[in-house]
Amino acid sequence: MLPNSFNFLLFFAVVIGLYYVVPHRWRWILLLVGSYYFYSTFDPQYLLLLAATTLVAYGFGSALAKPMKQGVRKLVLTIGLLGELAALLVFKYFDFLMDSLGPVLTSLEIISEAVALPHLDLVLPVGLSFYTFSCMSYLIDAYRGTLAPERHLGKLAVYVAFFPKLLAGPIERAPEFLAQLAKPIRFDKVAAIAGIQLVIWGLFKKVVIADRLAVFVDAGFTNPAFQSPINVLVAVYFYAFQIYCDFSGYSDIAIGGALILGIRLMENFRRPYMATSVPEFWNKRWHLSLMRWFRDYLYIPLGGNRVSAFRRYLNVMIIFLVSGLWHGANWTFVIWGGLNGLYQVIYMIIEAPRKWLGKLLRLPKALSTFLSVLLTFHLVGLAWVFFRASSLDNALSVLNRIWGALPQFPMLISSYNWTGEFYLSIGLIAFLMGVEILDERKSMSRRLAEGPAIIRWAFYYAVGFSLLVIGMWGTQGFVYMNF
Amino acid sequence: MISQDVAEEYAIAEEAQRKGIGKLWIPVLLAGIVIYALIYAYAESLVLETSKRNRLFMIHSAENRTYDFVVLGASHAMPFNFEDMNQRLEGLTDSSIINLSIEGAGPVPARFLTDYFLANHSTKNVLYIIDSFAYYSDQWNEVRIDDPELLARAPFDWDLLLTLWNYPSTRGLIPGYLTGFFKINNHDRFEPDVSDSELSKFTRTYRTNARVDERRMAFLYPENLEESVVDKYVGELDKLASTLADNGVNLVAIKTPLPERVLTKLESEEAFDTKVEAVLSKYNFALHDFTTVANDDAFFYDTDHLNKDGVINFMDAHLVSLLNATKAP
Numbered sequence: 001m002l003p004n005s006f007n008f009l010l011f012f013a014v015v016i017g018l019y020y021v022v023p024h025r026w027r028w029i030l031l032l033v034g035s036y037y038f039y040s041t042f043d044p045q046y047l048l049l050l051a052a053t054t055l056v057a058y059g060f061g062s063a064l065a066k067p068m069k070q071g072v073r074k075l076v077l078t079i080g081l082l083g084e085l086a087a088l089l090v091f092k093y094f095d096f097l098m099d100s101l102g103p104v105l106t107s108l109e110i111i112s113e114a115v116a117l118p119h120l121d122l123v124l125p126v127g128l129s130f131y132t133f134s135c136m137s138y139l140i141d142a143y144r145g146t147l148a149p150e151r152h153l154g155k156l157a158v159y160v161a162f163f164p165k166l167l168a169g170p171i172e173r174a175p176e177f178l179a180q181l182a183k184p185i186r187f188d189k190v191a192a193i194a195g196i197q198l199v200i201w202g203l204f205k206k207v208v209i210a211d212r213l214a215v216f217v218d219a220g221f222t223n224p225a226f227q228s229p230i231n232v233l234v235a236v237y238f239y240a241f242q243i244y245c246d247f248s249g250y251s252d253i254a255i256g257g258a259l260i261l262g263i264r265l266m267e268n269f270r271r272p273y274m275a276t277s278v279p280e281f282w283n284k285r286w287h288l289s290l291m292r293w294f295r296d297y298l299y300i301p302l303g304g305n306r307v308s309a310f311r312r313y314l315n316v317m318i319i320f321l322v323s324g325l326w327h328g329a330n331w332t333f334v335i336w337g338g339l340n341g342l343y344q345v346i347y348m349i350i351e352a353p354r355k356w357l358g359k360l361l362r363l364p365k366a367l368s369t370f371l372s373v374l375l376t377f378h379l380v381g382l383a384w385v386f387f388r389a390s391s392l393d394n395a396l397s398v399l400n401r402i403w404g405a406l407p408q409f410p411m412l413i414s415s416y417n418w419t420g421e422f423y424l425s426i427g428l429i430a431f432l433m434g435v436e437i438l439d440e441r442k443s444m445s446r447r448l449a450e451g452p453a454i455i456r457w458a459f460y461y462a463v464g465f466s467l468l469v470i471g472m473w474g475t476q477g478f479v480y481m482n483f
Numbered sequence: 484m485i486s487q488d489v490a491e492e493y494a495i496a497e498e499a500q501r502k503g504i505g506k507l508w509i510p511v512l513l514a515g516i517v518i519y520a521l522i523y524a525y526a527e528s529l530v531l532e533t534s535k536r537n538r539l540f541m542i543h544s545a546e547n548r549t550y551d552f553v554v555l556g557a558s559h560a561m562p563f564n565f566e567d568m569n570q571r572l573e574g575l576t577d578s579s580i581i582n583l584s585i586e587g588a589g590p591v592p593a594r595f596l597t598d599y600f601l602a603n604h605s606t607k608n609v610l611y612i613i614d615s616f617a618y619y620s621d622q623w624n625e626v627r628i629d630d631p632e633l634l635a636r637a638p639f640d641w642d643l644l645l646t647l648w649n650y651p652s653t654r655g656l657i658p659g660y661l662t663g664f665f666k667i668n669n670h671d672r673f674e675p676d677v678s679d680s681e682l683s684k685f686t687r688t689y690r691t692n693a694r695v696d697e698r699r700m701a702f703l704y705p706e707n708l709e710e711s712v713v714d715k716y717v718g719e720l721d722k723l724a725s726t727l728a729d730n731g732v733n734l735v736a737i738k739t740p741l742p743e744r745v746l747t748k749l750e751s752e753e754a755f756d757t758k759v760e761a762v763l764s765k766y767n768f769a770l771h772d773f774t775t776v777a778n779d780d781a782f783f784y785d786t787d788h789l790n791k792d793g794v795i796n797f798m799d800a801h802l803v804s805l806l807n808a809t810k811a812p
Contacts, residue, residue, distance in 0.1 A: 006658075006659070190493060190496050190497045191493060191496075193496055194489075194492050194493050194495075194496035197496070198492070255489060259489060259493075264489045264490070265489070267488050267489070270488075443491065443492075443495065445492055445495045445496070446495050448499075449495050449496070449498055449499035453507050453511070454507070454511075456499070457507075457511045457514075461514070461515060461518065465518060465519075465522065468522070468664065468667055468668060469522060469667055469668065470668075470670075471668060472670070473668060474631075
């Protein structure tokens with residue numbers, strides 16, 4: 001049951017209806033049953049994994065609440081974290097490790113070519129990386145003493161499995177979430193309206209934009225060597241917007257959906273393609289909940305910014321390589337992460353020359369911002385090629401196809417098949433970016449709220465009727481739910 | 484609400500809520516309803532303008548008379564309606580024929596279409612082109628009719644609504660059909676609904692490819708057949724035959740030619756035929772097996788579908804005489 005399906009809307013409507021009827025003390029049961037039912041629609045077997053992950057968090061979290069020596073606490077935490085990581089290791093990384101180890105062991109003549117390393121061929125449960133990270137953050141917070149471990153297993157299970165965020169986050173922190181769950185929540189019309197608006201905006205991004213662009217992207221990334229270079233180039237540009245609309249669309253639906261239930265989730269995206277640098281893209285605009293997770297639980301423990309320049313560069317590289325692996329068990333994701341880390345290291349290294357060049361050129365602020373945004377977008381877009389590609393060969397083939405045909409592009413553009421769908425896609429991207437540019441200066445919601453009601457409603461109708469008329473319903477799942 | 488900063492957006496929504504839309508809510512609501520009605524009307528007019536092959540559209544727009552033959556079946560029955568093949572068959576048999584075959588349709592879709600057809604029309608005979616694969620999975624049955632695409636070109640019709648309600652697997656489609664969503668959201672709204680097979684393959688001759696054949700056979704005929712599934716859908720055939728018998732309609736079931744390379748791989752056909760014949764004989768209907776005639780590769784446009792030469796050859800050599808014999812009192 002995908003969140004961009006009619007069945008989900010129906011399911012959600014039933015949950016909302018019951019939620020505000022059921023007394024506060026029983027609501028956790030409704031949310032838990034609803035969340036587990038929602039998860040079971042993908043594969044009932046996954047429920048065991050979800051429950052096991054929660055039980056590990058609960059058991060070790062409770063153990064950490066008891067007085068014990070620091071060394072023992074550390075040991076308990078380590079075992080708990082390993083317990084959480086075990087599922088990821090088995091379902092996500094085992095086959096990748098075997099595939100990567102095989103050639104190394106063969107070249108070192110430790111095993112012969114005839115020996116095949118074991119393979120599990122397991123299907124990755126949807127949302128596994130997300131709820132595993134939620135459980136890990138819970139355990140680390142319990143170890144650090146920043147939260148009192150939850151005594152109520154059911155409520156902790158709701159924190160882990162809360163259905164709006166279950167498939168692809170935001171990776172919520174336990175203290176904020178559990179505190180909200182503890183308070184009685186009354187129906188709030190304002191919150192419900194704001195939530196519905198955000199859900200509709202998220203659906204618009206996913207169903208109208210992302211899934212439309214996906215058709216061009218899938219075509220361009222399939223056998224790129226046999227595609228027209230312009231198709232491949234279009235696929236690369238469109239993918240930057242597809243992945244943004246797909247993922248932030250899911251976050252909108254999750255945050256909006258939770259808000260209707262009176263629960264506030266953290267912000268996950270803030271107009272990422274308005275970033276003027278790659279560090280800004282990652283630290284302030286893209287997948288903020290994951291970046292906050294890595295900052296708090298990996299970057300700062302590694303020394304953060306309070307170490308030598310070299311160690312800082314190394315820490316950044318570690319964060320992004322791990323982030324790449326978190327996204328997927330494939331070398332393409334490692335390279336994607338590595339590239340993004342490298343961009344940031346280079347950005348830090350050339351800080352002085354950048355400032356010097358800025359003073360020398362003295363470009364008008366608007367022009368300099370525009371060029372920075374453009375450069376950042378292209379750097380991030382280049383890395384997205386590895387993120388989207390099915391293999392390293394596929395990624396290199398895409399880049400070769402574009403690079404090799406660069407001189408011919410004027411001719412190729414004139415012979416491109418300019419379909420109605422292409423124009424519509426470009427128009428939708430322009431609309432999205434127009435909204436984001438306006439939003440960057442002054443919140444679009446505020447503009448709409450301050451403007452005449454007729455304009456506000458024209459905007460609502462435009463978005464709503466676009467969903468009806470040109471939405472690509474029921475075609476694709478969300479990209480990030482597979483991580 | 485555009486941003487995910489919940490606190491800020493809540494404050495803005497609160498402010499907008501205070502201001503409200505005052506007396507404007509009636510014209511705003513009316514404008515929404517009018518826009519929706521206009522979009523619906525335009526979608527409905529496009530359906531009437533561009534639809535050609537959609538079976539629900541064909542039934543809705545079919546002349547209100549008694550037909551000589553209704554053709555049912557899956558994709559192997561569709562070539563008999565490609566280009567001018569149906570008119571050719573009508574001419575050769577001096578009959579009125581309407582072809583309601585649907586790609587991948589098993590007995591449940593056949594029953595569904597028959598029920599809708601018989602609600603407002605009548606026929607003397609049903610020519611049912613049987614494919615065993617369509618009895619092996621719900622994919623070709625309940626799942627097949629639970630398909631919004633079928634309704635994307637179906638004009639609004641109370642009889643169709645009733646038929647949708649009568650089949651549990653299509654009840655979920657009723658809201659989309661009633662609101663016109665499937666038509667409003669049809670992405671091929673400006674294109675005529677002619678299949679790729681008819682547009683680009685029908686006149687071709689297949690160049691045999693063992694790997695393609697293997698994939699196709701594995702797709703249609705799974706290795707581990709569940710007898711209970713086959714029995715369930717043979718039961719659906721029983722219901723179809725019973726409906727037709729109750730309405731005084733004669734059922735002629737046939738199996739069309741298949742190439743030798745496909746036939747040799749169908750191991751369960753005899754057992755399947757026995758089950759089908761047992762059901763049909765209860766109602767004095769018969770199964771005619773033409774799988775082994777005209778099975779030259781030159782008569783197929785892909786692994787197993789008759790091309791134009793194949794259809795003409797089969798019509799001239801076998802089908803016309805069978806239909807004429809069926810029509811004879």
